């Protein structure tokens with residue numbers, strides 16, 4: 001399969017004719033090529049986007065909403081095709097792509113198609129000064145959206161939908177590792193009659209195509225989701241040009257378990273929050289802290305449940321854990337197991353590569369639990385982004401709070417307790433953008449989503465996203 005750029009409503013080869021391989025993690029085989037687009041492709045997309053902006057920014061909210069909801073419906077109609085492409089590119093179980101990734105991509109368009117009709121701005125009456133201020137919320141112009149490989153279409157559309165809803169034109173780049181669903185989205189946009197040039201989907205490597213988007217002087221805002229190091233690099237380029245930036249970066253999230261929690265619910269959810277999507281979700285609770293009084297019980301129950309998870313080919317309906325996204329990533333994750341061992345960690349289960357019959361060249365790994373002696377090792381401080389969690393006991397609330405916060409990241413935390421006062425105390429003090437109490441990854445698209453510290457700046461979701469993708473202008477009228 002040869003993937004092409006989507007520019008001005010047409011599918012095009014890269015101007016340089018430079019291509020890179022697309023690999024299937026389930027069997028390790030190259031099954032297609034994607035463009036490695038250059039500055040020239042980004043410039044072409046920009047010229048079309050700038051032209052389209054004149055019309056799109058003035059299109060009524062009703063019309064924009066109608067088109068976004070149409071895209072949502074078409075994604076639902078094409079669910080199977082999209083889910084299969086996502087699973088093949090990423091290695092995630094097909095069942096997961098069908099149940100979560102593609103439905104959520106459809107929800108993103110529906111949500112922002114509706115949200116834009118409810119979005120409003122403020123007015124301030126300057127009492128005693130015979131003046132009224134109102135705030136215009138104007139689209140920014142042409143904006144850049146860059147997304148990672150772990151939840152490909154889900155995160156790609158989470159940026160594109162609000163940017164379009166707010167009246168911007170978008171130049172978007174999916175991860176080069178998982179480009180296919182973004183490519184297919186172009187067809188759907190044409191079918192939904194999104195005007196030409198409003199959305200360009202450009203493929204290629206981060207340091208060529210991604211960098212060209214960030215460096216383009218007329219692309220005034222960048223919404224980026226990916227690694228912390230990449231985010232820092234993008235910030236350095238964008239800052240001197242005073243671009244608006246939203247950075248959704250890595251995480252090393254604590255999962256804090258008190259003895260008074262609803263045990264069975266906690267156990268089932270902890271298996272999910274540890275290993276869903278092969279542990280490749282920025283929100284996974286990769287550091288598990290368990291109150292000492294239930295530590296031994298938790299340890300044995302957790303190991304038992306995790307050993308029941310089936311590693312297998314993504315399209316096998318019995319598979320819980322699919323393939324890791326790429327060979328270098330599998331090697332990185334396996335290397336962290338060695339690092340943990342060298343730091344005194346004890347592998348309680350997993351830790352190894354898995355060979356699946358018939359797919360021996362695929363990138364599979366056992367779900368892995370490591371008991372760690374403290375929170376200070378690299379295994380507890382660095383993002384692994386794979387099917388690896390650590391566990392350790394704690395004695396007091398103060399101690400666990402310190403360990404939870406003692407990390408450079410601050411994306412999310414999960415707290416398991418039925419003590420309301422403790423919940424309220426800890427919610428105030430946990431250093432992160434999202435706290436889940438007695439649940440995990442329960443998402444309401446209206447809520448602000450994002451991280452603190454090295455997990456990023458800015459918030460996505462709901463009106464926060466529409467605020468990001470618009471420029472506020474105060475108008476003061478004296479009467």
Ligand code: NAD
Pocket residue numbers: 146147148149150151155173174175176204205206207209210211212214225226227228230231233234248249250251281282383385411450451455456
């Ligand atoms: P990555 O940073 O390597 O790549 C992300 C995207 O940025 C890709 O499209 C890539 O091509 C592009 N890119 C790379 N270098 C670039 C450059 N110099 N200029 C512009 N673009 C560039 O991340 P990844 O490996 O694809 O994804 C995994 C990371 O994403 C993890 O750290 C994970 O925690 C993070 N993530 C965060 C969230 C969140 O919401 N906070 C969600 C999902 C994933």
